[in-house]
Amino acid sequence: MAETRKASRFIVPVAVAGVAAATIGLVPALAASGDPDLPEITAQQLIEKIAASDTQTLSGTFRISTDLGLPLGGLTSALGGIGGGAGGDSSADPSAKLTELVSGSHTLRIAADGPERQRLTLLDGSDEYSLIHNADDVWAYDSKSGEVFHEKAPADAGAPDAGKDAPKDKELPGTPKQLADEVLKAAGDTTSITVDGTAKVAGRDAYQLLIKPKQAGSTVASVKIAVDAANGTPLKFTLNSVEGGKPVVDAGFTKIDFSKPAASDFTFKVPEGAKVTEGAAEKAAEEAEGATGGPFGGELPGGLGEAFGLGAGTGEDGVNVIGEGWTTIAKLDTGAPAPRTDEAPKEVQGLLDSLGDKVDGPFGSGTVFKTKIVNALLTDDGRVYVGAVTKDALVNAANADK
Template identity: 60%
Template structure:
């Protein structure tokens, strides 16, 4: 499915409504969030529904959303995503974004065009707010009374045209992780390996909606389907669900519980640091190499101990690693030759091996063998990785069998 001008327009003007990761991104919803009936709507084709999404120019809204993620992570990974994976103060947005890769989160949202958004994460009596207002981005942790601040003067000057910049500031990431933008990214990525259809109608946050359904045409992917609930009147994506091929509750389910498309009041986006609050300047910390700013959960390379297995290679495709892309579409696998490091057997048998390396090995799944040799599989409900004994990594949103087959064919 080719990306047309309307799709690009919708991606450019998409209104941020919630931070989702996939991200990570990287959610089984409460009953109030589920379908409350199948409204009788005029029939539409998949192409007509895609065009409706692309034509939507809604830029103002407010409401509440729920984001839940069930990746089936091992204990080690789950602990890191629970808040220990990013440092630099409790008000740093990176920490909150990382936490969205695990559990269920309630978020109040407001947006008024590309330069004013507000997300408030609610956790009992405590709140964390992330506010983008023109040239300023603020993060505020009410429990710790800590404030994080970043100047976005370049983004404010360029407005929505800054989407093409290589370096994305916090304000850009707020937009890029929204359900609207998430839907656009999925539609853009859908190609000849995808079946696209219109599913049952639904009600989301009290709004009648169509459901666009995307499914892999071929086996081997961990993804069963992606469902995008689209507002029947204005074409705004109200919910995105990522369903596993193995069944069970959704891997990711992000969308509105309440939504109002009226213009929020201007004071919604106003913020002044409370008296006595600790204020950290994000850009200043980044310039000094300060802890935490700019860190994002990138996947396997963020786990302690993996560097001991790979000789310090950067699994994101940087230092030391040579990456080759195998397959296409939903079955794409990245083959990373780390170029060094001890074998898994060496780590297992070495009494002096780093504790973190042992913990990482314990978090992996069972051993696998094939023509490639031996290895271990790091398994989640979405992304799986095969780490071979000779220092190669095969990773993708595919099954264990697909990883072994790829390793055998590309040893």
Template identity: 60%
Template sequence: MAPYASDDTTTAGEADDLSAGRRKAARYVVPVAVMGLAAATIGLVPAIADSGDPDLPEITAQQLIEKMAESDVQQLSGTVKISTDLGLPDLGGLEDSLLSGAGRTDGEDGSPADPSSRLTELANGTHTLRVAADGPDRHKLSLLENAAEYSLIHNGKDVWGYDSASNEVYHSTAEDTGRGERKDEVPATPKDFAEQALKAVDDTTSVTVDGTAQVAGRDAYKLLIKPKQSGSTVGAISVAVDAKTGMPLKFTLTPASGGAAVVDAGFTKVSFARPAASTFDFTPPKGAKVTEDDEAAGHAPRPSAKSGEHLGKELDGLKVIGEGWNSVATFDTGGQGLPTGSGAGGSGAFGGFLDSLGDKVNGAFGSGTVFKTRLVNALITDDGKVYVGTVTKDALVKAADAGR
């Protein structure tokens, strides 16, 4: 089905209404923290191939966002396939190790059942997940691997992580971080990603309904979100929204540079019937090693979401340059930048290795190195300033010139 003619790009006059709908939708889109993803954000062949072209009543983008906001799906079960391709450099497998260790805060290898490290695996490659939910306090996510399975279960106040390969268990409670928030908030389902996309809907964004599709055997509308500004690495975001329930069934982010998706996450099977209560039961298997959350942290408090309030001060004044899709976060490390392979600051082979991973750039700000992925790029200047955003190399240089 072609895009609806009545659904042109969002005008500035509609932006306030869209923002109100977006805020309502955000409250719905991720009601399940255990299945949430902030991460990480993220070609691959599309994980879910759209099939069919259902004939559904016409709907505008504003109406579709409102439909998502009004949705109240509390029970579901199904299978999600998620593929991510940030275009990280090939470091002979080192990049996977860096990603898997990114969530660890105790300076040790940590428990293989700790969700803070296991769920970061979703930031690379293709994975299959089984998910289930029954209200705000009972959720389960299982990461299926070749010969093993990792499960994260939230049942009441208890949160369990279980790694079948090592027969290790990780236990924490929903109150461990102080405000009912947990460190396992990593995007894993289409609605998790959709929440982040909805936050970007403002007058710098084009929002349209791009026809219909079938996902996991269900009729859906396709919401298309695109930056109006040039300079963003984001090309387009497509969200398939269930026509009956208003729940996102599939999320696809394609880069402005073209090619396959950076993130493609969608249901292959889904049911909105209440899962069996036993789905969320968990007892550590006999002989399993059980690690309590406070033990893993060496009895020191885990960092909570509140610590983010002080991040700017710790990074010598984190601030944002630009607006909308062209926003660039910047901070000063107070250091001397990265070692390079030549010049006064050179450090031989290691500096040359870093040079090979980035592009040297110059501007009114001085000189530095841009490290690129297919979505997020970062400029580190030779005097220790950092500029990061979902923007192009030229946009980073422009931001650095403006912030010098």
């Protein structure tokens, strides 16, 4: 435990400012060879179609692949699985389990019946992990360990793709709608938005919305959102880095059905002999009314929003915002010298050295820790500059902030 606590000091803080606002392009969709031949539509009209979408029911198979350019599995192992929630003693705890979606490729089954009932099943070979929200209860079951996690759901818990009135921060993580909503939540002059043809996604005709930063210095090359031509539901979300290669996030349905799922999809019975762990929200609710929290509360499990460059911490005390739009940088002054990597445990030291680039300038000296989308400059005097921007942009911001 002592080694784990020591290792935790060397985690680089990642709190990225919100994704930039967008300018609405007026380029109509043109069908390419082999793609659906759909009526022309402008980006403005397509965004209005997304906003008007009121999909309440769906079921389907969902595939998400994430490549941050960071060996998150090795980092998690080195840090002893730091980051679990209040139910961290259970392998079924969603706050720990769903961090797996931040790296690698995963197949999920999703079902939703309005804001009261949702089910997500993460498939891993013959093993399954299920997260079920049914009215007042949230259940999670890990078939590999046979453990169960139970928590009372907040009163306003929403569903993935459950409609425009569902609170975005209460949706299950990683669905195309949740990701699309984050990107399209504001408007401004820092972004180009156009319609980039059509496509077939999960057997559905779809328009493709293409979003690109206009500003130099962002690590985001583009965001592409495939939108169901019939009902405006986002079906696929792709985030590309200026580094090229595999997408940072490629999340989309491979099968989808918008009919009402069976009620049995949202029922759960504790298997005989299973260990049941009660979550913090339920324990608090037993002591006082109005307790909130749990896997649908506050923010996406496992910091997914931050890892994807979505959902900022810029409103928190101690965080200052530099710049605007896609090149926004969050600055945090820790007030303490940065830890020396040569003092870190061996399993952490090599990882930090491989991830970090030593830099210096008028600001002093420090280390830039890199992923394909989020970079962070940790100065030797304890300042942190972080954003979905290039290394040079971070150094320039630190120099200007001297």
